[in-house]
Amino acid sequence: MxxxxxxxxxxxxxxxxxxxxxxxxxxxxxxxxxxxxxxxxxxxxxxxxxxxxxxxxxxxxxxxxxxxxxxxxxxxxxxxxxxxxxxxxxxxxxxxxxxxxxxxxxxxxxxxxxxxxxxxxxxxxxxxxxxxxxxxxxxxxxxxxxxxxxxxxxxxxxxxxxxxxxxxxxxxxxxxxxxxxxxxxxxxxxxxxxxxxxxxxxxxxxxxxxxxxxxxATVGRRASGGWHLTVTARTGHSAGVFGRDGFGAVYEAARVVNAFREQLIEPDLTFNAATMVAGTSVKWDDAESQGQAFGKTNVIPRDATVRGDLRYLTAEQGARVRERMQ
The missing domain is CATH 3.40.630.10 (Zn peptidases)
Structure with missing residues (x-):
């Protein structure tokens, strides 16, 4: 032009x-x-x-x-x-x-x-x-x-x-x-x-x-936003994992994030999983972009939080992917 x-x-x-x-x-x-x-x-x-x-x-x-x-x-x-x-x-x-x-x-x-x-x-x-x-x-x-x-x-x-x-x-x-x-x-x-x-x-x-x-030269720019995943699971002694006490927060968070990777990838879309904090208890400071976790190897983790960004070319694409993430 x-x-x-x-x-x-x-x-x-x-x-x-x-x-x-x-x-x-x-x-x-x-x-x-x-x-x-x-x-x-x-x-x-x-x-x-x-x-x-x-x-x-x-x-x-x-x-x-x-x-x-x-x-x-x-x-x-x-x-x-x-x-x-x-x-x-x-x-x-x-x-x-x-x-x-x-x-x-x-x-x-x-x-x-x-x-x-x-x-x-x-x-x-x-x-x-x-x-x-x-x-x-x-x-x-x-x-x-x-x-x-x-x-x-x-x-x-x-x-x-x-x-x-x-x-x-x-x-x-x-x-x-x-x-x-x-x-x-x-x-x-x-x-x-x-x-x-x-x-x-x-x-x-x-x-x-x-x-x-x-x-x-780039003639279009993707919009960017963020997403976060919060998992609260049943806790207990690690001897009970995979059984009556379930899989714990870490395995569940990993399952969901991996499902994103396997099911949501499409042209012009990226969603980076940037941080994961997990354990018996967790804290996250959004202003400082830092987290803390407490846990023991013989305790099934109760909490997990994952944060990442989301980049998409159109508003329609962004809305569609957010809906599928939920």
Whole structure:
């Protein structure tokens, strides 16, 4: 689909050239200018990436998320964006979101989406930053501080050639993408508001390949939610397991989760079983995503709780699978 919007075209060109390298096809004069600017700013962008990655910003580390937000906010300020930090209520235990805007009257209104948090909390054993000169590994390098830095690199190149003049571009970098705060309506209000004022949205999280192994862009995003399974079983001495006292909570939870795997798999659907806590008694702290269990090997476990995520392409698919899970 063709569009006269220079921002969309420029961002697409930059995505292709960054992912696949230059020279894959003939570039227009404007695209060649963009590519030259990207190459010019790439060393600085890599430095910014390292600075951001070395700041731990696990979702449950609000101070770190805010620090990364402040780092990127300065970059948007330098590009002429009006920026603001959207705080979350204290009881949500989330840092908030960075919003940056340039408002104009030309072309379509573009929304760019990223996030500041990572899955790596303060106690993560993953090294923060490791580079061999060709490839970088570290906490959030791909998901998604690398994407955030590419957003800034692309916008800087577009700004250099005047392509942002008169255009409307909104950027929302959320602070709780990896573990959304609750209530969701509050956590996602800034993003929903920006989407309602936009004509097209582009997300810069990671890269993907098609079935042939070629770099590709994603034209649809799956929704995500969660599920949890709670099992309460008869307890007793382990000598009675499989008999009058039944199988216990662990076997029953395993049976149900395995039934999900055997019966529910279909295209565009995933449901990861992420944590299981089981024993004579269990406790689960949803805010910290941690659990505790007590039990003895000679006692049939009474309690089990399993939690996971659910990703689906359409609302109908999500509703159908949830119903079958129940």
């Amino acid at each position: 063709k569009t006269p919007n220079a921002i969309r075209r420029g961002l697409a060109v930059l995505l292709v050239t960054l992912a696949a390298g230059a020279g894959a096809q003939a570039l227009s004069a404007e695209e060649a200018q963009l590519l030259a600017r990207v190459r010019q700013h790439t060393p600085t962008a890599l430095q910014l990436l390292e600075r951001s990655v070395l700041i731990n910003s696990g979702t449950l580390n609000p101070a770190g998320v805010r620090e990364v937000g402040a780092l990127f906010r300065k970059e948007f300020d330098d590009l002429g964006f009006a920026t603001r930090w959207v705080e979350m209520p204290v009881e949500m235990r989330r840092a908030g979101h960075l919003v940056a805007e340039r408002i104009g009257g030309q072309g379509q209104r573009v929304l760019i989406i990223g996030h500041l948090d990572t899955v790596f909390e303060k106690d993560s054993p993953v090294p923060p930053w490791k580079s061999d000169g060709r490839r970088v590994h570290g906490q959030g390098v791909s998901d998604m501080k690398g994407g955030d830095v590419i957003v800034l690199l692309a916008l800087r190149a577009l700004n250099d050639i005047g392509a942002l003049n008169g255009r409307t571009v909104r950027v929302v970098f959320t602070g709780d993408e990896e573990r959304v705060g609750h209530p969701t309506e509050v956590a996602r209000a800034a993003l929903v508001d920006a989407a309602r004022q936009s004509d097209v949205a582009l997300a810069f999280e990671g890269a993907t390949k098609d079935d042939a192994g070629r770099d590709a």
